Amino acid sequence: MIIKSISALETRLMTLDSIIICGAGKCAKKVSDYLKGVGLDYKILCFAVGNRMDNPPEYCGHPVLSFPSLKHISNDASFIIAVLGERKQEFYVELESINVDDQQIFELTDSLFDHIDSLKDKRFDLNNYDFMSSINRRFDQVCRLVEMQEEISFVNKKAFDGMQSCFKDRDVVVVGTGPSLRKYKPIENAVHIGVNGAWKYNDIQLDYYFIQDGDRRYLEYTSEGLKSGLKGVKKIFIGKFLPSNNNWYYRFPEKYYEMDERVTPFYSGGLREDLYRGNVIYTDIRFHPLMEYGSVIFPATHFALYTHPKRLFFVGVDTTLPGASGCHFYDMKLNGINDEINYDKTAQLGYAAVHDFASFNYPDTELISINPVGLKGLFNDEYTE
Numbered sequence: 001m002i003i004k005s006i007s008a009l010e011t012r013l014m015t016l017d018s019i020i021i022c023g024a025g026k027c028a029k030k031v032s033d034y035l036k037g038v039g040l041d042y043k044i045l046c047f048a049v050g051n052r053m054d055n056p057p058e059y060c061g062h063p064v065l066s067f068p069s070l071k072h073i074s075n076d077a078s079f080i081i082a083v084l085g086e087r088k089q090e091f092y093v094e095l096e097s098i099n100v101d102d103q104q105i106f107e108l109t110d111s112l113f114d115h116i117d118s119l120k121d122k123r124f125d126l127n128n129y130d131f132m133s134s135i136n137r138r139f140d141q142v143c144r145l146v147e148m149q150e151e152i153s154f155v156n157k158k159a160f161d162g163m164q165s166c167f168k169d170r171d172v173v174v175v176g177t178g179p180s181l182r183k184y185k186p187i188e189n190a191v192h193i194g195v196n197g198a199w200k201y202n203d204i205q206l207d208y209y210f211i212q213d214g215d216r217r218y219l220e221y222t223s224e225g226l227k228s229g230l231k232g233v234k235k236i237f238i239g240k241f242l243p244s245n246n247n248w249y250y251r252f253p254e255k256y257y258e259m260d261e262r263v264t265p266f267y268s269g270g271l272r273e274d275l276y277r278g279n280v281i282y283t284d285i286r287f288h289p290l291m292e293y294g295s296v297i298f299p300a301t302h303f304a305l306y307t308h309p310k311r312l313f314f315v316g317v318d319t320t321l322p323g324a325s326g327c328h329f330y331d332m333k334l335n336g337i338n339d340e341i342n343y344d345k346t347a348q349l350g351y352a353a354v355h356d357f358a359s360f361n362y363p364d365t366e367l368i369s370i371n372p373v374g375l376k377g378l379f380n381d382e383y384t385e
Contacts, residue, residue: 001102001103001105001106001107002107002108002109003106003107003108003109003112004109004111004112005112005115006112006115006116009108009112009116010038012106013035013038013040013043014040016043016078017043017076017077017078018043018045018073018076018077018078018345019035019043019044019045019077019078019079019080020044020045020046020047020048020070020077020078020079020080021044021046021047021048021062021079021080021082022047022048022049022079022080022081022082022083022091022094022095023047023048023049023081023082023083023087023091024047024049024055024056024059024064025082025083027082027083027084027108027113028047028059028060028082028083029059029060030082030113030116031080031082031108031116032044032047032059032060032062033060034116044062045062045073045077045345045349046062046063046064046065046070046349046352047059047060047062047063047064047065048064048065048066048067048070048079048094049064049065049066049067050066050067050090050091050094051066052064052065052066052356052360053360057280057281058280063349063352063353065349065352065353065356066356066359067094067095067097067098068097068098068355068359069352069353069355069356069359069378070098070352071098071099071377071378072348072351072352072374072375072376072377072378073343073345073348073349073352074095074098074099074100074104075099075100075101075104076343076345076348077104078104078105078106079095079100079104079105079106080106080108081105081106081107081108082108082113084110084113085110088107092105144242148242151267152242152267152287152288152289153286153287155240155265155266155267156266156267156285156286156287156288156289156290157286157287158264159237159264159265159266159286160266160285160286160303160306161286163303163306163307164284164286164306164307164308165306165307165308166307166308167191167307167308167309167310168307168308168309168310169310170189170190170191170307170309170310171187171189171190171191171309171310171311171312171313172190172191172192172193172304172307172309172311172312172313173186173187173190173191173192173193173312173313173314173315174193174195174297174300174301174304174312174313174314174315174317175192175193175194175195175198175201175204175206175315175316176195176198176297176314176315176316176317176318177195177196177197177198177316177327177328177329177330178316178317178318178319178320178327178328178329178373179316179318179320179327179328179329180315180316180318180329180370180371180372180373181198181201181315181316181329182329183370183371183384183385184203184204184315184316184370184371184384185203185384186203186204186205187313190313191207191208191307191309192204192205192206192207192208193206193207193208193209193210193300193303193304194206194208194209194210194233194300195209195210195211195296195297195300196211196213196296197225197328197330198316199225199229199230199233200225200229200330201316201329201330205232206230206232206233207232207233207234208233208234208235208236208237208300208303209230209233209235209236209237210237210239210296210297210299210300210303211225211236211237211238211239211296212238212239212240212241212250212252212268212296212299213250213296214250214251214252214253214256215250219253222256223259226256226259226260226263227259227260230262233262234262235262235264236260236262236263236264237264237265237266237299237300237303238252238256238257238263238264238265238266239252239265239266239267239268239290239296239299240252240265240266240267240268241267241268242267242269242289266290266299267289267290268289268290268291268292268296268298268299269289269290269291269292281302281353281354281357283361285302285303285306290302290303291350291353291354293346293347293349293350293353294344294346294347294350295344295346295347295350297317297347297350298350298354301314301354305354305357305358305361305362305365308362308365309365310364310365310366311365311366311367311368312358312365312366312367312368313368313369313370314367314368314369314370314372314375314379315370315371316329317351317369317372317374317375318372318373318374318375319343319344319347319348319351319373319374319375320341320342320343320344320373320374321342321343321344322342327344341373341374343374344374347374348374348375351375351378352378354367355367355378355379366380367379367380368380368381368382369381369382370382370383370384371383371384371385
């Protein structure tokens with residue numbers, strides 16, 4: 001669909017749910033700024049580009065991802081083509097390659113970008129915009145980052161030193177807690193890395209375990225797992241968050257790092273307002289926070305890639321939210337798993353970033369989804385039924 005006017009753009013934007021901006025240049029920034037100005041920037045999932053290596057990992061505060069990494073969500077998002085002239089056709093080819101329906105594609109005419117750029121008064125009310133507050137907040141973040149960097153390096157180096165490429169000829173399985181986990185039959189001789197309630201699945205002997213959410217409502221449940229549900233686990237990685245006004249509630253009390261000699265603290269990425277954001281994936285996890293797209297499954301996956309396995313399997317990684325189809329294997333039924341599924345878009349986007357990161361850094365590692373739900377089509381899919 002070709003959009004020629006601001007009024008048509010505004011009408012269409014109100015009907016869209018999740019938006020992917022195609023391009024990461026000046027026109028894409030204009031669209032992003034405009035969405036921010038009209039209060040719709042929360043709908044932006046990411047920027048999509050053809051050549052990932054020619055672009056930064058993020059732009060205007062959102063991830064920059066390649067088109068192949070978005071094929072598993074191509075039916076659930078709308079794509080706005082934000083480039084000029086003949087380059088538009090390049091993006092149509094990319095969108096066709098991931099089977100995006102024509103009804104999901106919105107092309108802005110070249111002249112419309114000039115109109116968007118002229119709407120500064122609509123995007124920002126300069127009389128009410130507190131620049132000093134913004135600058136002071138950013139300065140505080142820089143100071144916090146400088147204060148934290150030495151501790152981040154010390155903690156993560158102690159946690160992950162000696163583990164780079166340690167499973168290069170092995171199979172590694174990241175074990176999530178989605179309903180499809182019930183269908184999984186353990187792969188022989190594979191290294192199993194579990195998260196959160198995965199210890200409840202008695203058919204798997206976990207080798208490593210990740211948890212980072214110290215939500216006060218679940219500390220008793222967490223203690224149960226740490227005390228009795230993790231027999232045979234070599235290391236228990238408990239995450240630490242970077243300082244933020246929004247995540248104090250989710251931090252573990254320090255006593256949890258002393259509950260068991262196997263407990264190993266690590267730092268994962270912060271929230272969007274932190275300089276260390278979870279949507280940037282660093283190659284050396286000894287000196288930087290692990291990736292964090294709103295779930296502990298991502299630090300576990302980041303660690304798994306760092307070990308450079310021959311094959312990396314994802315099981316129970318359904319990316320579903322509570323609802324008709326549920327999100328945990330231990331409190332929901334499998335029947336109806338394909339009915340009215342409510343997907344976690346942040347998690348789906350996180351795995352798009354994993355696809356991008358692994359494709360470049362670990363092209364010899366095969367990524368495989370076992371009985372995929374929300375990741376269908378992203379990695380190599382295998383079904384047990």
